[in-house]
Amino acid sequence: MQQSAKIERQPGFLPRSDLQQLLDGIVQSGYQVLGPVVQDGAIQLKAISDATELVKGVSNVQEPGHYRLQQTAGERLFDWNHGPQGLKPLCFAPHEVLWVEQKDPLSFAARLPEVKPTAVLGVRACDLSALAIQDRHFLHAGGADPHYRQRREQLLLIGIDCAHSAASCFCASTGDGPSVNQGYDIGMSELDEGFLVWSGSDKGKAVLERVALTTPQTEQLEQMNSQSEQAAGEQQRKLSKPEELMRLYQRLEHAHWQQVADRCLGCGNCTAVCPTCFCYDTQHEVSLDGQSAQNVRQWDSCFSASHSSMGGFKVRGDILSRYRQWLTHKLAGWQEQQGRIGCTGCGRCITWCPVGIDLTKETDTILWEGSLDE
Ligand code: SF4
Ligand code: SF4
Structure with missing residues (x-):
C-alpha cells in the first residue's frame, strides 16, 4: 500500500438529517464504525452505531501544551480538529504479543490479531498522510509486518476536510492538508446544511451505492472550496521547505x-x-514455570534512555542528544530514508x-538564527 495519487472529487450531497443512511450503509457493508465522541475531555474514536452519538457543536482550542474543547452554537459534527489519537494505534498496536513459544515439545507460533472490518469516520488529511508513511514503513516490499497488515487491510477510511485549523496546525506548509486528497475510501466535506460526499476507492464506492446522494448546487461546491482555503489561511505556524530542513545536519552544535x-x-x-x-x-x-514464553512488542520512543542502549552503553545519554535525534531524524533523515x-x-507534538x-x-531558531558553526 503505497501513497496513493490525488483523488478527483465527484461529490453528491447528503442532508445532515440523512447522515444515518451513510452509517447504515457502512454497517450493512460489514464494518463496525469508529466515530468521534467526547471522552475524558478530548475528541476520541469510539465504536458508534447511531449518528446521534457523534459529538455535536463542539470545537477545540489547541496551543503549545494546551488542549480544551469548547461548545459552539452550531449543528456541525466535525468542527473540531483532531484529538490526541490518530490512526496509528489501529494498525500499529501500542502493545501486542507477536509470537508464543512452548518448551516441550519445542514450538513457535505467530499470534496474529483477530480484527473486525472497521470503518473510521472523520479522518483528517494529516492523519491520512501519516498512515501512508506508516504503510511505507510496515508494508515495504519483501518485509511486510503481518500484524500491521492484518489490521490495515480491514480499515475503511472516511476522510473529512478541515473547515478550520487549530493554532498548532501547520499541514498546509508540509503539503498534507487541510483538505483530504489521498488515502481515503470515502471523502466528505461538512457544510452548514449537510455534507458533500464522494468515493475514493472501489470499497468506498460500494458503500455509497447504498446511500441516496443528490446533485450538489454550485454554491455548495464553492463553499467546500472556500472552507479549505480559509482553513489553510488560518494556519499560524509553518515548517521550512524540505531542502532547507536538510541544513539541520549543519546545525548539530547550535x-x-x-x-x-x-x-x-x-x-x-x-x-x-x-x-x-x-x-x-x-x-x-x-512464564513462571519456565515452560513457555511470549515475544511482546510495545511502542518505544527515542526519548527513552533504553532506546539508544547498545550492549549496556547509552549512545544518546542525555535529553539534548535525544531531542536532537528526534528532530533531525524526523525532518532531515527521513527524507533520505523515506523520500x-x-x-x-498535525501539531499534536506541540x-x-x-x-x-x-x-x-x-x-526555525536552529535553522535560521546564529551562524552555522554556533
Ligand atoms: S519528550 Fe517531547 S513531549 Fe515530552 S517534554 Fe520533551 S518535547 Fe515535550
Ligand atoms: S512531528 Fe509533530 S506535527 Fe509532525 S506529524 Fe508528528 S506529532 Fe504531528
Missing part, C-alpha cells in the same frame, strides 16, 4: 538544542501522539507537550 533540552522532560508524549513515529521495543516474557519528511503538520515545546519554532 546552542538552542541545550535550551530545548533544559525545558524537555524526556516524557515521550510527543512520540506517543505523533501519527508517524514507529519505533518499538520487544521483550521476551518467560519525504516524517511530519505531516499541543500535547506538557511544557509546550514547539517543533516549528525550535526548528
Whole structure:
C-alpha cells in the first residue's frame, strides 16, 4: 500500500438529517464504525452505531501544551480538529504479543490479531498522510509486518476536510492538508446544511451505492472550496521547505538544542501522539514455570534512555542528544530514508507537550538564527 495519487472529487450531497443512511450503509457493508465522541475531555474514536452519538457543536482550542474543547452554537459534527489519537494505534498496536513459544515439545507460533472490518469516520488529511508513511514503513516490499497488515487491510477510511485549523496546525506548509486528497475510501466535506460526499476507492464506492446522494448546487461546491482555503489561511505556524530542513545536519552544535533540552522532560508524549513515529521495543516474557514464553512488542520512543542502549552503553545519554535525534531524524533523515519528511503538520507534538515545546519554532531558531558553526 503505497501513497496513493490525488483523488478527483465527484461529490453528491447528503442532508445532515440523512447522515444515518451513510452509517447504515457502512454497517450493512460489514464494518463496525469508529466515530468521534467526547471522552475524558478530548475528541476520541469510539465504536458508534447511531449518528446521534457523534459529538455535536463542539470545537477545540489547541496551543503549545494546551488542549480544551469548547461548545459552539452550531449543528456541525466535525468542527473540531483532531484529538490526541490518530490512526496509528489501529494498525500499529501500542502493545501486542507477536509470537508464543512452548518448551516441550519445542514450538513457535505467530499470534496474529483477530480484527473486525472497521470503518473510521472523520479522518483528517494529516492523519491520512501519516498512515501512508506508516504503510511505507510496515508494508515495504519483501518485509511486510503481518500484524500491521492484518489490521490495515480491514480499515475503511472516511476522510473529512478541515473547515478550520487549530493554532498548532501547520499541514498546509508540509503539503498534507487541510483538505483530504489521498488515502481515503470515502471523502466528505461538512457544510452548514449537510455534507458533500464522494468515493475514493472501489470499497468506498460500494458503500455509497447504498446511500441516496443528490446533485450538489454550485454554491455548495464553492463553499467546500472556500472552507479549505480559509482553513489553510488560518494556519499560524509553518515548517521550512524540505531542502532547507536538510541544513539541520549543519546545525548539530547550535546552542538552542541545550535550551530545548533544559525545558524537555524526556516524557515521550510527543512520540506517543505523533501519527508517524514507529519505533518499538520487544521483550521476551518467560512464564513462571519456565515452560513457555511470549515475544511482546510495545511502542518505544527515542526519548527513552533504553532506546539508544547498545550492549549496556547509552549512545544518546542525555535529553539534548535525544531531542536532537528526534528532530533531525524526523525532518532531515527521513527524507533520505523515506523520500519525504516524517511530519505531516498535525501539531499534536506541540499541543500535547506538557511544557509546550514547539517543533516549528525550535526548528526555525536552529535553522535560521546564529551562524552555522554556533
Ligand atoms: S512531528 Fe509533530 S506535527 Fe509532525 S506529524 Fe508528528 S506529532 Fe504531528
Ligand atoms: S518535547 Fe515535550 S513531549 Fe517531547 S519528550 Fe520533551 S517534554 Fe515530552
